[in-house]
Amino acid sequence: MNTLLGMSAKADNYEAGKYEIMLFDIFPIKTVSVSVAPTSYVIPSGEAIGVKLYTDGVLVIGSGSVTAQDGSTKEPAKQAGILEGDRIVAVNDIPVSGNAELKQLINSCDGHAVLSVKRGENSLKIPVEAVYSKDTNSYLIGLWVRDSAAGIGTLTFYNPQNSTFAALGHGICDYDTDALLTAHDGSINYCRVKSVKKSENGSPGELLGEFSQKKAGDILLNSEVGIYGNAGSVPDAPLVPVASRFEVEMGLAQILCDIDGSGTNAYNIEITRVSKAAKLSGKSFVFKICDSELLEKTGGIVQGMSGSPVLQNGKLVGAVTHVFVNDASRGYGIFAEN
Structure with a gap:
């Protein structure tokens, strides 16, 4: 039980101040200071949204082999130590924004590439000797990469105080590696649900729909607890705490x-x-x-x-x-x- 010694503020039904903690409502143990955060108010949504997310750099989802001009098979990226889940953000210090740009930079490096890689919290510089491919007549390093993700989700709430939104309740992760995607750019778009594939035990269903070309907001952050960003507009609807x-x-x-x-x-x-x-x-x-x-x-x-x-x-x-x-x-x- 807590015994109130002094009160300095109040928010809703919770009071801030100093409390004496009692054991069995008889023996004082210690005095603690209690503060109360003000209640936030938002507009709950529930709208279906289309989500488009573009990564910061490209995510490595696998490696493969390259057939050289002499017919030999090589695995340059794997041999250099590139791992599944790595994020390549630059080649020879030139920033990489997508799959196509990575391919172009590798092909123009004359066989010598230094990849700037994010691996967890670490930043690495990894040299890779590209192989001139017999099949494509271009330099390759033997990687499968991904630079974007898209799907349907649900918008959780709008915050009218700063015109922001929250959605999904969990982060957007890569399907193959389960790595949380680092957002470089992205948007939520209005979406019309057309049908639903019903869930069965052991086989989750899904909402099926089509994205509108009209944006509802811009994604600023993809985190473990959802996506957040600036809303294009905020509906005039009741607030809830x-x-x-x-x-x-x-x-x-x-x-x-x-x-x-x-x-x-x-x-x-x-x-x-x-x-x-x-x-x-x-x-x-x-x-x-x-x-x-x-x-x-x-x-x-x-x-x-x-x-x-x-x-x-x-x-x-x-x-x-x-x-x-x-x-x-x-x-x-x-x-x-x-």
Whole structure:
């Protein structure tokens, strides 16, 4: 139990000040200072969006062999120590912005390339001897690379104070390496859901739709807890407070999403487990869908619903992040405060 010694501020139902911590409400243990963060207000969304992300440099997703002019087979990149998951940001100190530029720079290096590589937190300079290919009549180093990603997701909320948005609830990772893609450029576009491939246990479904050419915002950050950026416009809609993780309860809640192109609708879920851990995690709580309409239309959580806002007791408590592979009616969510 806490005994209040002095009060200096108040926010909502939580008071800031000095508290004396008591054992069994009898023995004082210590005095602590408590501060209260002001409540944030956002506009929950649930809109389906098309996501286009372009990487900073190119991501290595594999290596291969090159057939030289004499017919011999060589693996220049692998032999030089280039690894899957490395990010190539320059060749001979010339910045690389995409696959085509990497190919052009390698072909113009006269067989001698020094790759500037990001490997985790480390920056490396790795010399690679390119091989003049018998098949393409150009210099190659034997790499498979990727410079972009695209897909359908759900917009979580708008922040009208600074005209920003948050979406997905998890980061965009490379399909082959599972590496988080570092954003150089990207956008969210308006998207029309045309149909849904229903989930079955062991086989998650997906939202199927088409991107509009009209941008809804620019992506500034791709992080482990979602994508963030500047919104092109912010809808005139009611604000809701953002709940702290300590306000998330087991029991009834709603998710907002668009599953058939008719617009955002609310569907009932039940939060069945809550972890109060402060660490950033896309698995802050577990929920199950208890809305018969949603289960009938989708079979459960489907790809593209990631980022669907979760509301409880009039507050934004989180967003949908993952589906249980063996039970599509159950999924994970991330706390809104994360």
